[in-house]
Amino acid sequence: MIRNYIKTAFRTLRKNLGFTAINVLGLALGLATCLLIVFYVVDELSYDRYNVNADRIFRINNDIKFGGNDQSYASSPAPLAAALAADIPEVEKSVRLINKWGYNVKKGNQNIKEDHMLFADPSIFDVFTLPMIAGEPKTALVDPRCVVISETVAKRYFNNPLQAVGKTLTFNDSVLFKVTGVIKDIPKQSHFNFGFFLSMSTLAESRENAWLSNNFNTYVLLKQGADPQKFKAKLQLLMRKYAGPQLQSVLHVSFDELKKAGNKYDLNIIPLKDIHLKSNCVSELAPGGNILYVYIFTAVAMFILLIACVNFMNLSTARSSNRAREVGVRKVLGSPRSSLIFQFLSESVMVTFIAAVLAVIAAYLFLPAFNNMADKSFSFNVASLSWLVPGMLVAVLVIGCMAGFYPAFFLSAFQPIEVLKGKLANGFKGSWLRSFLVVFQFSISIFLIIGTLVIYNQLQYIQHKDLGYKRDQMMVIHGTWDLANQAATFKNEVKQLPGVVNATMTGFLPTMDYRNSSSLFPDRNLDQKKALLAQTWTTDDDYIPTLGLKLVKGRNFSKQMGTDTTSMIINESAARLMGITDPINKMLYAPQDNMAKIWKGYRIIGIIKDFNFSSLKDNIGPVVLMYGRDQGALSVKVNTANITTLMGLIKNKWKAIAPNREFNYSFMDQDFDATYRAEQRMGTIAIVFTSLAIIIACLGLFGLAAYAAEQRGKEIGIRKVLGAEVSTIVAMLSKEFMKLVLISIVFATPLAWLAMNQWLQSFAYRQNIQWWVLALSAFLAIFIAFVTISFQSIKAAVTNPVKSLRSE
Template identity: 55%
Template sequence: MIRNYLKIAIRNLRKHRGFTFINIFGLALGLACCLLIMLYVVDELSYDRFHEKADRIYRINTDIKFGGNDMHMATSPDPMGPTLLKDYPQVENFVRLHGRGTFLVKQTGQTNNLRENDILYADSTLFDVFTLPLVSGNPKRALVEPNTVVISESAAKRHFGNQNPIGKTLLFDNKFTYRVTGVMRDIPANSHFRTDFFVCMRSDNYEWGRWLSNNHQTYVLLKEGVDPQQFNQNFETIIQKYVGPQAQEFVGTTIEQLRKSGNRINYALIPMTDIHLHSKQNIELAPNSDIQYVYTFSAVAIFILLIACINFMNLSTARSANRAKEVGVRKVLGSVQRQLIGQFMTESVLMAILSMGLALVIVALALPFFNDMSSKQLTIDKLFIPRFLPVLLILPLGVGLLAGSYPAFFLSSFRPISVLKGRINLGLKSAGLRSGLVVFQFMMSVILIVGTMVVYRQINFIQTTKVGFNRNQVLTINEAYALGNQTQAFKEEVRKLPGVANGSVSGFLPVPSNRSDSPLFPEGQLDQNKAVSTQQWGVDYEYIPTLGMELKEGRNFSRDFGADSTGIILNETAVKVFGFKDPIGKRVWRMMDDAGKVFKTYTIIGVVKNFHFESLRQNIGSVALMLDPSLGAISFRLSSQDIPVVVKQIEAKWKQMAPGMPFSYSFLDDSFDAMYRAEQRVGQIVLTFSVLAILIACLGLFGLAAFMAEQRTKEIGVRKVLGATTTSIVGLLSKDFLRLVLIAILIATPIAWYGMNQWLKDFAYKIDVPWWVFVVAGMVAVVIAFVTVSFQSVKAALTNPVKSLRSE
């Protein structure tokens, strides 16, 4: 029986090649979209699961409200890990990571440095907690001694070629020497932290034992069976026993008094496997994603697959009149409905299998472009691992049964006498299900169009909104410390170049980086209720004009005022939190030691207008600028339009004053835009799948239009004989479909409005969803639907009425 079904199915598919191609291509496109998104979603959900003990590893997050700032950090105090291991038997082990950023690295004795990013300090327990296999070296001893480093295989190849690096030394920033004690496999891409260098934590020149400083990512490995939610209750004891005494010594008040005044300090565990998708903390080791994107893309995949299945139903139904007599003859000859259903389901499953084969080809061709959009390294071979093979086998079977179910039951239900007498009525009014399917298709299309427009408008708003400084044509040179005592001389030499308007040496720029807040106090008031937690940036005299910031009142730092070494400039937020009505001339105290014993007095000489130094998802915090010969970065404002020429001239100066050091630079607007790469990727992906969803929906509408035109052939012939014009016939055939599209728009509008407003909640500064977005999306859907339907309508209207009526 199955063999007979297959033989007849193949004959039918070959006989109607055009129908077969459209149906298989539509299903293949839907399946390919589903597979691509499945690869993306599975990769997102796999983060950090390669660690053997991943289900027992937790990071400690810190939540602090103090001095007007609300801070949610991925870091915790440096004593936290050792204390938990000592005091609580539920903790099996711990490890701390401390991000140290970028270093210039070279093999000892070599001349040229390489710029290495994201270098981390780590405890010697690193390899006991995380699964990071060493290909060389002893994991138990690799990071025990100070001035040792474990490097990745990639780093070993870059710096040592084919040599064995164990025992050799690397020079960091031309002054720190580290001995290589281990070579590890490259950390997988699906890790929430990635580095090629782990330096022994004991090499870090850090003042240990500070419970009020949160600078380390601390991970604990809980023992089997420990409930993390129950363990969280122990942090209150930690706060009372360890944090409280230091807080009282620092601000002269108890934890209870701090909390009564509206401040707080809390610690909590977060599963390591949740960090990538669920953590929205500051000071992460690498940018995270968002679980909302996983939900969004999963929904898009399901909807596109459903749209493809709907197309199959509509296209199969469109051919129902052609196969009605076949069904009638089969029933007269003794076929029962069950056999007919089996025949049509076999055809459906066969087309689904063929579609899956074509879908895999499409995925292979599209994957490089999809990887560029999503910033992933996905490969098609991941679809053929054992856990995915059942999906590849079950998916076409399920899709075939789902897509073929309605046509199979519909076609097999024809009454043979009515069919053979030509008295079947398959008009649109009796096809409520098909109409509902078309409404669903275009509802999803409208939602995707609205989503794409809103995402791109928000990104454009971010890129064009005033951020409080001029980020255009500001070139930043990284690793300025490589110049040593020639930093200022280099800055002045470059400022003399034509096309360079100004230059500044500073510790921080208004783009995200690893930095923390410190308190400032009004003079004479060491009261925690008066403290203001601020970003404290060391800058020079040219910082504000170079970055194009605006002073609201007061003045900038000036060499004409010797006392400016103790001058300070606050932003508007800091002034507001302090409560100063007339801030100029007021004095504040800055803590100069961790014990809170030594303070320095600063006089406020200016107030700078608020500027964004974090993502627009966050409100502007407090910032204080003070003169400090920091060597973090050198920035130059360029006035020339011939940027490449100026950059080459600056590079020539660099090579002259810092021979052997790599010349690394970036533009401030690029660094600013990098904060929103995730949104840009989401916009591109949503746009791509929106186009594909609309294309697939149009295939379904095309099939339904063909079905209607076929059923109304004689009606059209009669109307033409009675004088109807082509325009009137096109309008007659199109209005029913346009009505369905309008219904889809009405349903989609509130759903899209709600969904996009939920997405925009993540931004402190955002657009309002304008009404015209829905109008444009609706018009696009109507135009697409009209063009699709008109093709079949015009074709039917131009048919010779003699051919339509010759059987009467």
């Protein structure tokens, strides 16, 4: 019996190749899109789940509101980890990590710049699942100047990872670290992915009892059955116990007085598995993802698949007149309705199976392009095939039955006497469900068009917004701290090169994550109500002119002014928060150590116009520039058509001073673009998926228009014989469809506006949704639909009426 169903289904589908091709192509595109998005979603949701105890691991975050700033930090005080393990019984283990921006590692005569380095407590191997292939986990990071490296790093420096333990690595030409362990490479799906883990005991600051300083990423492994919320509640009691006395000593206030003044210094927790997608704190170990994009891509995948299924339902029910006599004859010959339903469902499942095979092939072919768009490295391998094959078989059954459910029950319900007498109503008209499904399809398409245009418009706004500094033609040379005392010489020599406009040496740049925040006070009384929590950046006298910052009052730093070492320049936001009409020549006091025991006074000599030093998702906060020496990077403003030659000259200067050090550079506009890489990827993917959704919807509309024209063939023939123009016939055939598209626009436009307006709220600086975006989306939908329908309408209108009327 089943064999007969399959054979009949195959013959029916072969007989109607046009209908079959449209359905197969639509479903294949929908399934291929879903498959690619499934790869993306599964990858994003799998971060940090390789850890055996992932459900019990939490990171401690610090929520600080002070001095006009409200910010969440992924870091916490140095002594917190030890206090957690000692004072809170729910804690099984705790560990600290801190990123120190890497070192140069010697390999022969070459120095390799390694950025993926973390200092870690020995308990890192108790908290995280980091399998060690050589060495002893319990003792590997106990002693100072010990390092555990990944398998890839071990191969790079020692060829054989198993022979790396016991050997030494030379950091920055002179500092020796002993290799005490080799671990397997950390999976890419980790919120931190480092190749070097240095012993925390090497760092002097790790032993400081500084409860008001936040430099360490602290994690805890809770005991089995421990309640995370009860643990969280105990954090504030711990802070009152240990940080309270220091808060009283430094600011002369208690936690209650701090809170009463509208400020806070609260510890919070975030589950390990949520860090990648749901955390956006300062001091993250690596840039994370965004759960919102996971939701968006999942919704898009479902919408596109629904559009493809709607196509199947629409085309199957639209063909009802073609198969009505078949149903009538089958029923007269004794076929029960259940057999007819099974027959139609088998056709649906067969179409879905063929589409699924084509979808897997298409996904395989387009996977490299999708990897490039999504910045991923997906591949079809044994692991992926283990879930892909059964998953696709289940999808074929579910989608096949879902897409064919209504057509099967609709077609099998025809009464044979009505069919054989020719009384069955046919054609495009008369089906409210089919009209609803067309509206549904195009509503989704219009929603995606509006969303894509809004994203594109916001990205263009970001690219062209005046940020308050000049990033074009700005070359940033990284790692200049390696030059030590010769850094100033390198800067001066670079400034003398033809094509160089100016240069400034500091790592504190708007496009870098190099940051430092400090509490500043207008007097030595340290009144918290007058405090200013600001970014405090060490810069030279070339910083303002090189970056094109604008002085609105006062003056710049000067080498000729010896007192400028105790001077500062603030931005407009800092001036507003100070609440002083004219801050010039006023004093601000800043801490000089992590324990806040030493304070130094600085005189304000200038005010600069606000500039966006972080993402446009954030409001501009207070910034204070201090005159001093920071060798984090050298920013070079260039003005030459031959940038390649100039880069070669700068590289030669570098090699003359540091022949064995790697020359590493970037351009500031590229660094700026990298900040919005996630949004750019989303914009590209949105364009592709929107195009696919429109193509699939138009395939269905194309098929419906073809059947509508076929069913009204005799009417068209009679109208032509009576003198109707082609344009009149095209308008007649298009009117019903265009009416549905207009209804789709009415439904989709406000929903899309609400959704995209909500997305724009994540940007502090944004381009509001313009009226032309909605108008252009409506025009595109109407134009695309009209072109799709017109092809069939014109074809029917120009057909010789003799062909349609010869049977009469």
